[in-house]
Amino acid sequence: MGNLRVFLKAARFTFRNRKRTIAFIALFTILSAYVIFFSNTFTEYYRTDLLRNKGIITNQIAYNTVDQTNDTVQEFIARANGYEQTESVIVHRYFDFGASIRIFELDEKNPWAFTLITPRSIATGRFVSGSGEALVLTGSTLNLESTLLGNATIDPSPGDKLTLQGNSSSVVVKIVGEITKDVYNDPENKAWIFVDSASFDAMLVALQPTTYIYEITVLAKGNLLLSEEPYNNKRFLVEQLKNDYFDLGLSPSFLTVPNGIEQNIDTRIEERNSDLLNFSFGILAGILLSLLYGILLSRFRKTEIAVLKTVGYDSWNIRLSLLAEILSISFVGYLIGVFAIQSYLVYQAASLISSILSFDVILLSFSIVVLFDLPSVLISSYSLVKVRPLDVLRDTG
Amino acid sequence: MVEPLIEAKNITKIYKRGSETVYALRNVNLQVMPNELVMIMGPFGSGKSTMLHLLGGLDTPTEGEIVFQGEDITKWDEKRTTEYRRLHVGYIFQSWELINNLTAIENIEVPLYPTKLPTDEIRARAMRLLRQVDLYERERHFPTQLSGGEQQRVGIARALITEPNLLLADEPTGNLDSETGDIIMRMLKKLTRGGTGTVVATHDESLRRYADRVVRFLDGEIIV
Ligand SMILES: Nc1ncnc2c1ncn2[C@@H]1O[C@H](COP(=O)(O)OP(=O)(O)OP(=O)(O)O)[C@@H](O)[C@H]1O
Ligand SMILES: [Mg+2]
Numbered sequence: 001m002g003n004l005r006v007f008l009k010a011a012r013f014t015f016r017n018r019k020r021t022i023a024f025i026a027l028f029t030i031l032s033a034y035v036i037f038f039s040n041t042f043t044e045y046y047r048t049d050l051l052r053n054k055g056i057i058t059n060q061i062a063y064n065t066v067d068q069t070n071d072t073v074q075e076f077i078a079r080a081n082g083y084e085q086t087e088s089v090i091v092h093r094y095f096d097f098g099a100s101i102r103i104f105e106l107d108e109k110n111p112w113a114f115t116l117i118t119p120r121s122i123a124t125g126r127f128v129s130g131s132g133e134a135l136v137l138t139g140s141t142l143n144l145e146s147t148l149l150g151n152a153t154i155d156p157s158p159g160d161k162l163t164l165q166g167n168s169s170s171v172v173v174k175i176v177g178e179i180t181k182d183v184y185n186d187p188e189n190k191a192w193i194f195v196d197s198a199s200f201d202a203m204l205v206a207l208q209p210t211t212y213i214y215e216i217t218v219l220a221k222g223n224l225l226l227s228e229e230p231y232n233n234k235r236f237l238v239e240q241l242k243n244d245y246f247d248l249g250l251s252p253s254f255l256t257v258p259n260g261i262e263q264n265i266d267t268r269i270e271e272r273n274s275d276l277l278n279f280s281f282g283i284l285a286g287i288l289l290s291l292l293y294g295i296l297l298s299r300f301r302k303t304e305i306a307v308l309k310t311v312g313y314d315s316w317n318i319r320l321s322l323l324a325e326i327l328s329i330s331f332v333g334y335l336i337g338v339f340a341i342q343s344y345l346v347y348q349a350a351s352l353i354s355s356i357l358s359f360d361v362i363l364l365s366f367s368i369v370v371l372f373d374l375p376s377v378l379i380s381s382y383s384l385v386k387v388r389p390l391d392v393l394r395d396t397g
Numbered sequence: 398m399v400e401p402l403i404e405a406k407n408i409t410k411i412y413k414r415g416s417e418t419v420y421a422l423r424n425v426n427l428q429v430m431p432n433e434l435v436m437i438m439g440p441f442g443s444g445k446s447t448m449l450h451l452l453g454g455l456d457t458p459t460e461g462e463i464v465f466q467g468e469d470i471t472k473w474d475e476k477r478t479t480e481y482r483r484l485h486v487g488y489i490f491q492s493w494e495l496i497n498n499l500t501a502i503e504n505i506e507v508p509l510y511p512t513k514l515p516t517d518e519i520r521a522r523a524m525r526l527l528r529q530v531d532l533y534e535r536e537r538h539f540p541t542q543l544s545g546g547e548q549q550r551v552g553i554a555r556a557l558i559t560e561p562n563l564l565l566a567d568e569p570t571g572n573l574d575s576e577t578g579d580i581i582m583r584m585l586k587k588l589t590r591g592g593t594g595t596v597v598a599t600h601d602e603s604l605r606r607y608a609d610r611v612v613r614f615l616d617g618e619i620i621v
Contacts, residue, residue: 002512002513005510005516006510009503013499013503303494307494309479309482311559312482312483312486312559313511314476317510388455390450390455
């Protein structure tokens with residue numbers, strides 16, 4: 001109770017010391033922003049490079065009515081999933097509806113694992129996040145003449161409902177966002193519609209396409225940042241998956257060039273190393289700043305601590321009051337840092353979901369910033385706990 | 398017979414400055430009775446402050462013992478001394494030593510923050526004391542917004558909030574004009590009651606009229 005009060009009061013009183021507070025909050029803000037930025041880069045790096053570095057993407061055609069290939073493809077997926085070197089297998093399907101529309105399935109749980117579009121490709125609105133939702137390309141027109149709906153041509157935009165009419169039933173989806181046009185260069189100039197998995201399944205039933213395509217992404221296990229393991233796993237998996245295709249009587253059709261792996265590795269490792277170097281620099285700066293803060297704080301608060309000791313504060317009361325000051329300064333700095341980076345991302349990406357800092361990033365960077373407090377807490381409590389009131393207060397008058 | 402509140406027996410305090418030894422106190426005996434205001438008077442460097450520090454558990458003597466409630470406080474460890482300071486001693490400084498980013502009322506409350514007392518009880522006590530030192534309605538002022546005399550009154554209230562048995566004041570009027578000094582001394586005199594004993598160290602002869610008893614120091618020894 002007493003200690004808690006000492007802590008809370010100290011945290012509150014900290015902010016009364018304007019100059020000191022503002023100066024150190026500013027420093028902690030800069031530092032936090034740096035750490036958040038890099039944490040975010042790493043997570044983003046991890047995501048965008050997942051496909052490039054850990055992914056093996058293949059595609060296979062399946063028949064909607066004759067389920068022979070479908071079964072074989074399912075068997076292939078099961079095998080891919082079974083390897084120790086596999087982290088996960090992500091599947092996207094698509095089919096053509098009429099002559100001018102192509103419908104893609106989006107795995108809303110793994111939106112980044114799609115070669116064509118990612119949440120970054122959103123121009124307006126947002127990414128698919130639930131069932132019954134769809135994305136279209138900016139400025140695309142849906143020419144429905146070849147479908148049973150008739151000769152209508154519509155210009156869809158977010159908020160519109162889209163009804164796709166089959167022989168006996170129809171599927172309704174809501175358009176939630178538009179994809180920038182520069183993501184694709186489709187020679188057939190089809191209108192693309194991206195829908196969630198549930199809607200896609202419903203469409204397979206309602207619209208009865210004769211064939212559809214599986215796009216199967218196999219991700220290799222291993223941390224891209226810390227080891228070469230994913231590259232080795234990927235090499236291994238490429239061979240295995242080729243064999244599996246032959247074995248199952250399918251012809252292997254890889255979308256990424258497996259032979260390009262070797263050349264890829266070196267550049268990736270170089271990039272990774274330079275990122276790590278920058279990050280380490282940030283950590284070092286953080287530790288130095290924290291030490292500086294601890295040393296300055298020991299001076300600033302010396303007299304005050306001597307007074308507190310005279311009135312009966314013990315070592316723990318003093319440690320807690322130092323901890324409170326340091327934590328609150330760095331926490332406020334951190335919050336401003338998050339806000340700054342967040343605004344920067346929103347400004348830069350001009351889209352919603354893709355630019356919000358993820359929970360992982362927040363957690364990672366916050367832990368780092370809290371770790372930064374350690375040197376200042378240690379150094380200031382070390383030098384202030386041993387202060388003898390007499391040494392400070394003697395003849396101060 | 399009334400027991401003394403605190404008793405210093407045969408105290409010697411030696412400071413070493415290089416090869417030189419300074420006798421800050423030499424075989425000093427001092428008793429403080431409850432409800433008594435003892436004034437230690439003497440010229441600069443005569444050992445007055447040293448005596449207060451020893452009584453307040455801020456320093457230990459080279460020789461001798463200090464008996465408080467039947468125990469020799471000089472034998473205590475850091476933990477018990479800290480507790481002694483918190484529970485039994487109120488210290489008033491010559492230059493007040495208020496904490497600048499705390500308001501008057503918060504400065505008074507500070508010693509009680511680490512205790513188990515509920516926060517509103519602490520506030521109530523501090524308000525009562527603020528009224529006693531005639532600073533009512535100055536509670537939200539920061540030290541820099543108060544005059545020297547007012548700051549010293551806050552200092553007194555802070556020393557009193559733990560309801561100490563022993564009030565120690567080192568030159569409490571040293572930084573004040575004589576008129577304000579009188580107000581402070583009258584206040585200390587009035588507060589020395591209910592079992593509290595007060596020791597004031599000063600070299601200002603004009604203050605002796607407030608003392609119940611005067612002890613004169615010269616070069617670390619009692620001369621009267
Ligand atoms: N830490 C110390 N190291 C060395 N000598 C000291 C120390 N503290 C006090 N002294 C010496 O001890 C003697 C008594 O000092 P003290 O401060 O108790 O005197 P005082 O009566 O309070 O003087 P003043 O009126 O100036 O406050 C002085 O000679 C002083 O120089
Ligand atoms: Mg003195």
